[in-house]
Amino acid sequence: MLQVGIVGLPNVGKSSLFNALTAAGAPAENFPFCTVEPNMGTVAVPDPRLPRIHALAGSAEMVPAFIRFVDIAGLVKGASRGEGLGNQFLGQIREVDAVAHVLRCFDDPDTAHVMGSVDPLRDLAIVETELALADLEVLERRVEKVSKKARSGEKDAIREMDLLERLVGALSSGLPLLELPLTPQERLAVRPMSLLTMKPVLLVANVAEGELTGKARHSVSGLAGVTPGPEGQRRVVLVSAAIEAELALLDPDERQAFLGDMGLQEAGLERVIRAAFEVLDLITFFTTGEKQTRAWTTGRGTRAPEAAGLIHTDFQRGFIRAEAIGFQEFESLGSMKAARDQGAIRSEGREYEVRDGDILLFRFHV
Numbered sequence: 001m002l003q004v005g006i007v008g009l010p011n012v013g014k015s016s017l018f019n020a021l022t023a024a025g026a027p028a029e030n031f032p033f034c035t036v037e038p039n040m041g042t043v044a045v046p047d048p049r050l051p052r053i054h055a056l057a058g059s060a061e062m063v064p065a066f067i068r069f070v071d072i073a074g075l076v077k078g079a080s081r082g083e084g085l086g087n088q089f090l091g092q093i094r095e096v097d098a099v100a101h102v103l104r105c106f107d108d109p110d111t112a113h114v115m116g117s118v119d120p121l122r123d124l125a126i127v128e129t130e131l132a133l134a135d136l137e138v139l140e141r142r143v144e145k146v147s148k149k150a151r152s153g154e155k156d157a158i159r160e161m162d163l164l165e166r167l168v169g170a171l172s173s174g175l176p177l178l179e180l181p182l183t184p185q186e187r188l189a190v191r192p193m194s195l196l197t198m199k200p201v202l203l204v205a206n207v208a209e210g211e212l213t214g215k216a217r218h219s220v221s222g223l224a225g226v227t228p229g230p231e232g233q234r235r236v237v238l239v240s241a242a243i244e245a246e247l248a249l250l251d252p253d254e255r256q257a258f259l260g261d262m263g264l265q266e267a268g269l270e271r272v273i274r275a276a277f278e279v280l281d282l283i284t285f286f287t288t289g290e291k292q293t294r295a296w297t298t299g300r301g302t303r304a305p306e307a308a309g310l311i312h313t314d315f316q317r318g319f320i321r322a323e324a325i326g327f328q329e330f331e332s333l334g335s336m337k338a339a340r341d342q343g344a345i346r347s348e349g350r351e352y353e354v355r356d357g358d359i360l361l362f363r364f365h366v
Helices: 014-022 049-057 086-093 120-151 155-172 184-193 209-213 218-225 241-248 252-262 268-279 304-311 313-317 327-333 336-341
Strands: 002-007 039-044 061-063 066-071 098-104 201-206 234-239 282-288 292-299 319-326 346-348 358-364
Touching: 002 014, 002 086, 002 268, 014 039, 014 066, 014 241, 014 268, 049 061, 049 282, 049 292, 049 327, 086 120, 098 120, 098 268, 120 155, 120 184, 155 184, 201 268, 234 241, 234 268, 241 252, 241 268, 268 282, 292 304, 304 313, 304 319, 304 358, 313 319, 313 358, 319 327, 327 336, 327 358
Parallel strands: 002 066, 002 098, 061 292, 098 201, 201 234, 282 358
Antiparallel strands: 039 066, 282 292, 319 346, 319 358
């Protein structure tokens, strides 16, 4: 299951946002390190295509895809040296797929800021520096180990040393590793190190209510110039934790009316999840039948056998073919029977790359 770690300095609204997104009831008090052990909450991924497929197919059950949010302890300057809960924080963040970095962009005299003033760009720099320092420590230990083999002439070690020196050089010059152009093979080689600055990032600007719905948005204007990664693996998402907290208390009908009154088309949860899918380059495919309609999440470029393996390993092991139809075509035809009658179902083989919105039936034999 996709995991997104919610991180940031203490008292920026991490736990308040987590509570609103997951309704998990995590504590959100006005003092640093309120979150010690990471809170986890699982949320269904909103996708309007799923209930439509479910209705047209007449399935008995509907199962959405899920995303897990992890509320991680607040980080402070010096965390890479163990300050505050630094070591614990850094260990927790290594386990997530993407980082949602909450930046406080609102003034509130009743809520203390550990740095004494509101400055999201400064806060961003503090956290990114600590992550980079932690990565440098990991890389320097690896360099020490590999360099001995490289000096003895081992070809694999020489190639790895070249890569390690590029990584160290990038971090030393202030460039997060996410923004360093690497080949797919190089990214695969560094994955076991769980480097923090390699993780896709959402910059979640926690703004006041008026900043979210108004045109000014002065508090986040500086974030617009933040350099994105080479693959677009960085997004700025505007959220008001105060508005999300109110939405979490409402039933679905009241929630939609509240959003309309606020001039908003969707809740912050949907913006955060969509941005997470974008930075991780994920897509959704569906399976449907008499018993169940279900959404599945996978990476863009996943081939049909690997997608089948998400459902059951036997499906991948004995894969024969995938029968596929896109959501829009299925919706226009109205049923699988009509799709079959009109020859709209495609037969796809082992090399087929699953597309977002595909409705798939896997044929296999074991």
